[in-house]
Amino acid sequence: MSGIDAHLPALQVLTPLLTAALVVLLPARTLAWAAATAASFIAFAIASALTLAVLGGQTLDYAMGSWPAPYGIALEVDSFSALLLLVITGASSLALIGGRVSLNNQITEDRQPYYFAAWLLALAGLCGIVVAGDAFNIFVFMEISSLASYILVSGGPDRRALPAVFKYLVMGTIGATFYLIGIGLIYMMTGTLNLHDMELRIVEVADQRPVLAAAGFITVGLALKAAVFPLHVWLPNAYTWSPHITTTFLAACATKVALYVLLRFDFFVFQGNLVNHGMQFAAFLMPLAVLGILVGSAVAMFERNVKRSFAFSSIAQIGYILLGASFVTATGLTAGIVHMFNHALAKGAVFLALAAFATIATTTRLDDLSGIARRMPWTFVAFVIAGLSLIGVPGTAGFISKWYLIVAALEAGPLGIALVAVILISSLMAVVYVWRVVEVAAFGDPSEFDAASPPRALVVSVWIAAASNIGFGLVPELPVTLAKAASMQLLEHVL
Amino acid sequence: MTLFGLFNYWVFAVLLMIGFYAVIAKPNLIKKLIGLTLFQSAVFLLYITMGRIEGGTAPILSGNTGDTIYANPLPQVLILTAIVVGISTVALGLGIVVRIREEYGTIEESEISEIDQR
Amino acid sequence: MNTVLDILSWILLTLGGLAVLTGGIGALRMPDLYTRMHSASVTDSLGAILVISGIMLQAGLTLATLKLAAILLFLLLTSPTASNALATAALLAGTRPLDDEDSGDAST
Amino acid sequence: MKCMPGCAHCEATSMYIVVSLALITTMGIALARALLGPSVYDRVLAVNMFGTKTVLLLSVIAFLYGRPDFLDLALAYALINFIGVLAVLEFFRSRVPDARERRTGRHG
């Protein structure tokens, strides 16, 4: 068995990738869904196995084609990547298993194999980014996942999905190209593409302008991909008009993977080596994070479309993650990384619940959800739990990350008090935009709903997601351990 | 020669910005994609330029193991990949534009948002 | 022998360069589409023949000559075809030659 | 690197340079025609001209650099250029009825 163990980092990417190619060749529609779900679960199993190995204290390396590292492409799984892998594969599996009915409503049958292929490609791309140890390899897999996500978003039944996805495509491509320019400039100055090798070699040229320009290009490019505040304009429409299941998957992991790359690059390659980069990093990103938190939450309070409202909430949550990272302390990074995990849980559960609502409601506009709690009480309760987690109520997963965030802010001195205030204000805003939905759904006059009974599989997966919000809120060891290890690793490179 | 020592990089910058301008300023969706293509081409130029050595030749070993200087193969490999990635993105973008045209009857950004406001 | 070849290819290449340049100037200065096309396409073929045979003389009997021959053959096939297709397309779309309008719509 | 004993190569180099200068100038002219237009067909003509000149230039440069195995490239350009020009003409023609429809559609 040790034979297979050694190949796990490669298999993590290959399983969904190859299944994607197979899915389009499958004759029967249901088979496509079954194959996609199975591949997703296998990927989840591999991710779990990798996590166990990482928790055992090892970092897994894999040399593609058996070529040694700076010459060939290396894969690398450490605690940070293991955490992300769990999030990605978990979100994909839950969304797929629950989302079948929702998909059948939104995408015609003959197009479904392509949709599932794109789904698996997105999954493989995201996993590929996370396990990659080579700057250019990250670009290639980023493009696989981006192109696949454009397809996933464009499947939305409303025509507004199309302009939304076009904007997403243009901005995503600009982001990827900026990233490409950035690694080109670094390659020009260091002669290598391997992240570790880069870290060692960049020291000699750290004060030269092309490297600074590279840091700028990479940060801006990835911030575009991650929808960091002023560059977020593609996100709300793309999330709103895409199929509900797509939204669940993308909201849970797509932007986080971009943030993952950003943090990895910043801490591995730039932080320790560029003069004052730590300060610059904090000085640039912290204001953006704060603005993102406030603006995102504020807009979310007034949006009439529930999906869109939670899309803006996502922008705020990205702000939290970034805020944690911009402290450049162990607690701060832990907070940010734990929030990646917890936000995926909360937002995934919210969007899954919305997908469940949408199987009987006509649209996801607030008015059309009126009184839906009476038709779907179980889903509604799960939605409330997810909402509480999003707000950060004690006992839910969201509380853990907010707690760490506040601790980190208090460590930061006088400025920290203001930041704590920001966090609290934004949490209050979260109460408002969650309560708005709860109020209408529970106490509003029932609007017209489809007669169809709510899909059981979807309700079950909503509940799994909601339950894990509580589970990881009460027993947060797993994400916190991984996040602590990850933040230590990241900081090692700074000191 | 030193006069033109950085000329390629300047062209890279100018081309990059011409493409970028087309993407952000032109409301026509196809024009945006054209701009995107230019934008990416500029990056290709950057990579290939850095791979060149004065007096070198293409990295296809010619058998005689003299002291022939060969250009750096790695940026060329990366750009081969990037060119194909670029055309894939553009193809997908064009597919989306065609669908937009079918649904909205226009490919001008301003008109599309007008239609959506209604 | 070598000098003769050299001189010959000098002549061929120079003539080729001249032909190409003439065609270019013609394409820039001629008054309407068809005259421009005339100037461009004729010199295209002539220039290609001259330049490529000039290089062929330098290359000698190698694989390169074969490839050059292939290029030449290909250019000679496709370039007039493209011009023809272009002229037909322009005529069908209603662009008429400048001065002789009667013959313009008589035939292709 | 380029000067071999007897300098026959130098001789050859200079004539390649002469002809490639002519080619480059013509490319510039073709570009000017492509930018000036006025009609779409003029531009197609210019594109075609530009393509064939590029093919010739590449053949010359392949010899200028002393690597004749790169002639493959020139050949590929010739092929692609032909396909490109035919595609432009084809699509431009197939648009003609559609264009009329669009004009009425816009007012409706």
Add this chain to the structure above:
Amino acid sequence: MTALFGVFLLSLLVITAIGIVRATNLFVAVMLMGIASLLIAANFFILDAADVALTEAAVGAGVATVLFLGALSLTTSRERAPSANALVSGIVTVIAALIVIYATFDKPQFGDPNAPVHTHVAPWYLDKTPEYIDIPNVVTAVLGSYRSYDTMGEVFVVFTAGIGVLFLLGTRRVSRSLEEESKINLGLRHHLIPRTIGRLVIPFILLFGLYVQFHGEYGPGGAFQAGAIIAASLILYALLEGERHALELLPPQVLLFMMAGGALFYAAVGIAGMLLGGNFLDFSVLLGDSVKGQQIGILLVEFGVGVTVTGTLLSIYHAFAARNTR
């Protein structure tokens, strides 16, 4: 002297790019794109990147032009609204350009042999390739073996784009409208000369495509270029003979199979390496002799790449063209 060629070609390129942005007729812009692509490719050639030049010519000047034209014929060729925020965008871009140019000042001079790029990883490739892989074209060696994983990713990017276009546009509408299509007395297939010459030329182009595919280890070329060239020749066939004949030759189902099959084949070669005791994409274990194994591995994966690229590009083209004939 030759450096001046580069300067001249690049200046032409910048002029072309400005022309592209200013052109209001989108057909014109696309044609100028073709010119720009040729210029870039010629530049790559001068910069000693023969493989990239071939790719840019085949992909940029060939396939991209055809795809843009296909999309234009389905949309509109006029850019209507004038750019609203031209001034602001212009100022933004000029500032950005100045920043980028400023950043170049510390860059190693053009062609400096002591630049870090030429002293670190690259020399290893040039030195070790004869020993480990023993093929002349180092670009192919890096692409096919050292960075084979990237190349596989790239194949899947192409595959994804194909899936995406099929998802958006579908392939099913062709058969219905074919009779109307033949009624329209337009298009190349009703003209004798292009058709005859085209028929003459297509086998030749196909042959050349195969040559580029299998000669990639020795000279400039390889599977991507070959795939693009072969696809271009089949697109020419479709232009000359009509969609119906082209689709009879290679039905959509076959194209789909090529798309997925090539990518799967690539991965299968990699997995074979895994099963034989190496890592994924380790070709040296494929045969007893590791150098021979590398060579056969590169040949096989390039075959996979060629199949996927051809299949995908044709699928995309047909997806556009099928809409066109409605």
